[in-house]
Amino acid sequence: MKQNLTIIFTLFIHLVYGQNKQAGEIIRDKSFSTAIRKAEKFIDSLREKQGIPGISVCVGNKDKILWAEAFGYADLENKTKLSIYSKFRVGSVSKLITSLAVGKLYQEGKLDLDAPVQQYVPDFPIKKYPITSRQLAAHLSGIRHYRNTDPINIPKNYKNVMEGLSIFKGDTLLFKPGTKYEYSTYGYSLLSAVVEGSSHMPFLSYMQDNIFLPFGLTHTTADINDSIIPYRVRFYDYMGKKLVNSPLVDNSYKWAGGGFLSTPYDLVTMIRGLLSHKVLNEKTVELLFTPQSLENGTSTNVGIAWRINKTKTDVTYIHHGGAIQGGRTFVLFYPESGYIFAVTANISSALLNVDEAMAVLRFFVNSPNTER
Secondary structure, eight states: OHHHHHHHHHHHHHHHHHHTSOTTOOEEOGGGHHHHHHHHHHHHHHHHHHTOSEEEEEEEOSSOEEEEEEEEEEETTTTEEOOTTOBEEOGGGHHHHHHHHHHHHHHTTOOOTTSBGGGTOTTSOOOSSOOBHHHHHTTOSOOOOOOTTSTTSSOOOOSSHHHHGGGTTTSOOSSOTTSOOOOOHHHHHHHHHHHHHHHTSOHHHHHIIIIIHHHTOTTOEEOOTTSOOTTBOOOEEEETTEEEEOOOOOOTTOHHHHOEEEOHHHHHHHHHHHHHTSSSOHHHHHHHTSOOBOTTSOBOSBOSSOEEEEOTTOOEEEEEEEEETTEEEEEEEETTTTEEEEEEESBTTOOOSHHHHHHHHHHHHTSTTSOO
């Protein structure tokens, strides 16, 4: 009941808030006008070359949002243009949002990352080896990813997190946890059950009250099929060279790993919140951004969801992407300089990756207005 009331309240806030926003609104920091003009040209050319229906982008730093703009259409059939408040499916970038919940519960002493998951999810079957929340969050658990035989292509609404675990909970582990890295969205489904068990709240209620609100993510919500969600875009894919509506899907089995809607503005706001340590302290943020290692000491370059790499010039960058039916998202930031990039598109085939993110940020980092 509490979860239903929270969701209804969230949708009401989205409706009221959305009505006060003008479609197509743009944020441009005047001191970065040259960088923004170059970035606009670059992003719009990507949209045209790749045939992307709509693309939204945001750039910020530790201090503020520098640029937010949307290009193209939220709905092609009705010729509805995008707004910077348009909500996109962010796919696996949902894992980054979920990592904040893991960090907060750890920070409050409610979650032992190295305890067996059954401490928080007693109904999850015991496997040959114990699995920990740290291993789930870092893709070291041995929980499998998708299979072609999974019952997810036919839309089915899973009433709660525990019901969604039925897809994989009876399967054996792929390997001894901690000995191998293997990406797993289902691992995050189980992690959302851990969040419920450690917080004693339904997952979506916990995320709304303890993550979305404190971090100021006013345009982030679950992609609930039958709900009226203001500014939710239409979703598209290519069938050969033909642009078509994406098939109907129900993401209720994977809220934590791929079921959220959001905006580049919110994603940049989220990272700015992490860098400011206002909600999660410095120690907790360091945990999220520290690469985990295998039992043999090999680094995975993956922290608690976040991917950590270095450029050829030894500059650290942290990033993650998401691809889902009708959606592509990518985020990247430089923790030392604090420059942040996020982009979303309403088509899964959009080529938006590290190179594109760095190209945009280069305009800003190399701007004459950038403090050195």
